[in-house]
Amino acid sequence: xxxxxxxxxxxxxxxxxxxxxxxxxxxxxxxxxxxxxxxxxxxxxxxxxxxxxxxxxxxxxxxxxxxxxxxxxxxxxxxxxxxxxxxxxxxxxxxxxxxxxxxxxxxxxxxxxxxxxxxxxxxxxxxxxxxxxxxxxxxxxxxxxxxxxxxxxxxxxxxxxxxxxxxxxxxxxxxxxxxxxxxxxxxxxxxxxxxxxxxxxxxxxxxxxxxxxxxxxxxxxxxxxxxxxxxxxxxxxxxxxxxxxxxxxxxxxxxxxxxxxxxxxxxxxxxxxxxxxxxxxxxxxxxxxxxxxxxxxxxxxxxxxxxxxxxxxxxxxxxxxxxxxxxxxxxxxxxxxxxxxxxxxxxxxxxxxxxxxxxxxxxxxxxxxxxxxxxxxxxxxxxxxxxxxxxxxxxxxxxxxxxxxxxxxxxxxxxxxxxxxxxxxxxxxxxxxxxxxxxxxxxxxxxxxxxxxxxxxxxxxxxxxxxxxxxxxxxxxxxxxxxxxxxxxxxxxxxxxxxxxxxxxxxxxxxxxxxxxxxxxxxxxxxxxxxxxxxxxxxxxxxxxxxxx
Amino acid sequence: xxxxxxxxxxxxxxxxxxxxxxxxxxxxxxxxxxxxxxxxxxxxxxxxxxxxxxxxxxxxxxxxxxxxxxxxxxxxxxxxxxxxxxxxxxxxxxxxxxxxxxxxxxxxxxxxxxxxxxxxxxxxxxxxxxxxxxxxxxxxxxxxxxxxxxxxxxxxxxxxxxxxxxxxxxxxxxxxxxxxxxxxxxxxxxxxxxxxxxxxxxxxxxxxxxxxxxxxxxxxxxxxxxxxxxxxxxxxxxxxxxxxxxxxxxxxxxxxxxxxxxxxxxxxxxxxxxxxxxxxxxxxxxxxxxxxxxxxxxxxxxxxxxx
Numbered sequence: 001x002x003x004x005x006x007x008x009x010x011x012x013x014x015x016x017x018x019x020x021x022x023x024x025x026x027x028x029x030x031x032x033x034x035x036x037x038x039x040x041x042x043x044x045x046x047x048x049x050x051x052x053x054x055x056x057x058x059x060x061x062x063x064x065x066x067x068x069x070x071x072x073x074x075x076x077x078x079x080x081x082x083x084x085x086x087x088x089x090x091x092x093x094x095x096x097x098x099x100x101x102x103x104x105x106x107x108x109x110x111x112x113x114x115x116x117x118x119x120x121x122x123x124x125x126x127x128x129x130x131x132x133x134x135x136x137x138x139x140x141x142x143x144x145x146x147x148x149x150x151x152x153x154x155x156x157x158x159x160x161x162x163x164x165x166x167x168x169x170x171x172x173x174x175x176x177x178x179x180x181x182x183x184x185x186x187x188x189x190x191x192x193x194x195x196x197x198x199x200x201x202x203x204x205x206x207x208x209x210x211x212x213x214x215x216x217x218x219x220x221x222x223x224x225x226x227x228x229x230x231x232x233x234x235x236x237x238x239x240x241x242x243x244x245x246x247x248x249x250x251x252x253x254x255x256x257x258x259x260x261x262x263x264x265x266x267x268x269x270x271x272x273x274x275x276x277x278x279x280x281x282x283x284x285x286x287x288x289x290x291x292x293x294x295x296x297x298x299x300x301x302x303x304x305x306x307x308x309x310x311x312x313x314x315x316x317x318x319x320x321x322x323x324x325x326x327x328x329x330x331x332x333x334x335x336x337x338x339x340x341x342x343x344x345x346x347x348x349x350x351x352x353x354x355x356x357x358x359x360x361x362x363x364x365x366x367x368x369x370x371x372x373x374x375x376x377x378x379x380x381x382x383x384x385x386x387x388x389x390x391x392x393x394x395x396x397x398x399x400x401x402x403x404x405x406x407x408x409x410x411x412x413x414x415x416x417x418x419x420x421x422x423x424x425x426x427x428x429x430x431x432x433x434x435x436x437x438x439x440x441x442x443x444x445x446x447x448x449x450x451x452x453x454x455x456x457x458x459x460x461x462x463x464x465x466x467x468x469x470x471x472x473x474x475x476x477x478x479x480x481x482x483x484x485x486x487x488x489x490x491x492x493x494x495x496x497x498x499x500x501x502x503x504x505x506x507x508x509x510x511x512x513x514x515x516x517x518x519x520x521x522x523x524x525x526x527x528x529x530x531x532x533x534x535x536x537x538x539x540x541x542x543x544x545x546x547x548x549x
Numbered sequence: 550x551x552x553x554x555x556x557x558x559x560x561x562x563x564x565x566x567x568x569x570x571x572x573x574x575x576x577x578x579x580x581x582x583x584x585x586x587x588x589x590x591x592x593x594x595x596x597x598x599x600x601x602x603x604x605x606x607x608x609x610x611x612x613x614x615x616x617x618x619x620x621x622x623x624x625x626x627x628x629x630x631x632x633x634x635x636x637x638x639x640x641x642x643x644x645x646x647x648x649x650x651x652x653x654x655x656x657x658x659x660x661x662x663x664x665x666x667x668x669x670x671x672x673x674x675x676x677x678x679x680x681x682x683x684x685x686x687x688x689x690x691x692x693x694x695x696x697x698x699x700x701x702x703x704x705x706x707x708x709x710x711x712x713x714x715x716x717x718x719x720x721x722x723x724x725x726x727x728x729x730x731x732x733x734x735x736x737x738x739x740x741x742x743x744x745x746x747x748x749x750x751x752x753x754x755x756x757x758x759x760x761x762x763x764x765x766x767x768x769x770x771x772x773x774x775x776x777x778x779x780x781x782x783x784x785x786x787x788x789x790x791x792x793x794x795x796x797x798x799x800x801x802x803x804x805x806x807x808x809x810x811x812x813x814x815x816x817x818x819x820x821x822x823x824x825x826x827x828x829x830x831x832x833x834x835x836x837x838x839x840x841x842x843x844x845x846x847x848x849x850x851x852x853x854x855x856x
Contacts, residue, residue, distance in 0.1 A: 052632045135601035139594045209633045229807030264713040267705045428581025
């Protein structure tokens with residue numbers, strides 16, 4: 001997950017210097033009066049084997065889900081993801097210049113081997129995550145935290161001890177930054193910042209995360225792991241808030257095929273699985289109590305190649321506009337995907353916190369008007385049935401991507417003098433082609449790393465590493481730079497969206513929805529309002545059947 | 550005979566080396582790499598990773614180092630994807646799973662296939678023969694990726710007798726469906742091979758002689774006909790058994806068994822170089838071993854064969 005800029009939006013809720021704001025410290029997991037089911041075991045499907053459960057290394061979603069259960073960092077996300085709850089840290093103070101954070105740690109946090117969790121465990125973990133020796137793919141996250149000397153440490157030019165993190169005493173952690181980051185506390189819910197037990201890591205080396213060796217400080221301990229099959233975590237009695245943990249055992253089953261997972265869900269072997277592409281309408285009709293759909297913080301788009309070696313036609317904004325206009329997003333959302341997705345006319349999803357998508361011109365038109373304008377624009381650009389606009393549309397091999405690409409190409413071919421060649425590539429090949437500009441029009445999608453518009457809009461910055469279009473607009477760069485320190489950045493974001501809606505370096509198609517089949521006794525506690533889906537098993541519970549009536 | 554075996558093993562070594570060289574070349578010519586993702590890593594972080602795994606050295610040096618590690622320590626290196634495991638761990642975990650259901654499948658395929666084939670041949674052009682031929686054609690027309698979901702539908706969803714997937718250390722209820730799904734088409738092939746081979750054997754001179762001696766039918770079959778009948782089955786089974794193990798990816802994915810096939814395919818997608826190499830070499834060695842075993846069995850079954 002990328003986090004290059006600061007989140008100002010929820011800063012107000014986060015710049016908390018005293019414990020008073022954390023009144024919810026010992027929140028009840030289960031609301032009063034709710035009757036619980038007798039059995040509290042949670043079994044869910046994951047698409048792929050996770051890469052690691054080492055907090056310093058983990059980089060994938062399914063691994064992070066496990067790490068959030070096994071380890072606890074300074075802070076936790078609240079259920080809806082909008083505020084922070086105390087983890088190992090009770091509270092913190094910030095120096096006036098915003099560069100020094102001092103965290104006050106709880107004294108009742110212990111590792112699963114009974115040792116206390118101290119500030120030194122964080123110091124060790126952070127140094128380790130940045131060390132060239134570990135060579136973690138997530139070392140860059142430490143660099144985003146803007147810790148003192150972090151880049152020199154990663155490059156091996158400075159000793160680990162120079163990193164801006166220090167234990168004042170066992171329960172006081174001091175962090176020194178090179179620039180003020182109002183969003184800093186929010187970044188501490190990320191796995192890379194979680195503590196690791198030095199003695200255990202040094203004793204077992206890379207194998208310390210195996211169930212027989214691992215020692216962790218979260219609400220669960222890893223009890224079993226069979227790669228490519230399953231990973232089981234059980235409730236930890238040594239966790240400081242263990243009496244509020246309801247779920248006794250959590251099992252992640254690796255099931256590559258989504259249809260097989262669905263069958264096993266229907267056979268009662270799973271409590272949660274994804275709805276296979278295109279099956280939401282049928283399943284929500286047959287199993288209305290067990291299907292859930294909610295907005296996710298992800299967009300889906302196609303990007304033009306605006307490099308000099310890209311197609312000349314795409315340098316013409318009217319051609320790009322014509323293609324964007326002629327895509328009937330309602331058909332894609334309602335007939336092709338049919339799972340609660342929403343049509344997209346901006347780059348930033350509407351579900352983003354504090355972001356109101358501006359009413360763009362295209363969004364306010366009817367599809368008939370759009371088609372008419374599209375035809376007119378291409379005609380003006382000189383394309384005819386005899387001399388059509390020809391280009392290649394590239395996507396990574398997948399049934400769902402294919403059906404969207406086919407629908408789009410059909411829409412264009414029917415309405416416009418356009419000839420599209422569809423080309424699909426295996427994922428790694430596709431990534432390399434898109435990254436190096438070996439494409440004309442390519443599929444893209446992005447999930448927000450944090451809940452603020454800049455996580456998306458930064459992709460449109462000239463020097464962004466993820467700007468596959470190689471789009472460059474000085475005004476956009478300027479507005480986004482201003483937004484980093486602005487009182488109300490959302491106005492600026494809306495201006496950026498308006499520029500993007502006019503220039504269309506990308507064609508926004510739709511915003512994702514999370515589609516799950518879920519045990520109906522689990523649904524009441526599932527954080528559907530958390531658009532990033534950062535969930536913690538310790539916050540979940542199965543209600544008794546009597547609660548469902 | 551022993552000289553022959555030693556000679557075959559001596560040829561196996563360069564064969565494996567050529568396999569390693571070709572796999573290395575193919576692997577490195579594929580776009581992407583084990584640490585490429587949708588979100589490109591900063592150059593310094595990537596440099597640290599490449600240094601850690603030795604990927605910053607020339608390919609030829611990496612290959613030499615790899616071969617040296619395998620030959621001297623039987624060490625296939627660390628997995629690039631799964632940091633707490635080596636390739637040896639991956640194989641030690643996935644291979645027994647595949648071997649378990651592979652062996653049961655082979656046994657089921659041979660026992661059922663051979664019996665069906667012999668029965669059909671002995672009752673040539675009878676109802677039993679037509680039935681056996683019908684069953685085998687049907688079984689062969691049903692590939693395992695079709696078979697697997699049908700089995701799950703029937704035994705898991707409708708009847709609720711068996712779990713829809715998983716392995717759990719190989720409890721029998723997790724093994725049944727993978728074995729049926731994997732063995733069916735092999736069983737069909739074996740039945741057809743046995744049937745035609747048996748028909749041919751039964752029409753040969755030495756069987757006629759045996760029957761002319763007045764031997765009862767079951768003795769003719771058991772003592773004289775079975776061995777030559779099984780020769781083509783044996784030569785089929787060598788590569789077929791290796792095929793069951795390497796081709797098990799469909800079974801691994803359909804039943805989430807955690808077998809070697811799943812690792813093989815996922816490592817190719819993830820460009821987990823060391824795992825791809827490890828499993829390729831394993832499969833190469835298996836192929837060579839089973840071909841050798843088949844040849845040795847041949848010599849035992851067929852007195853005409855001398856090495």
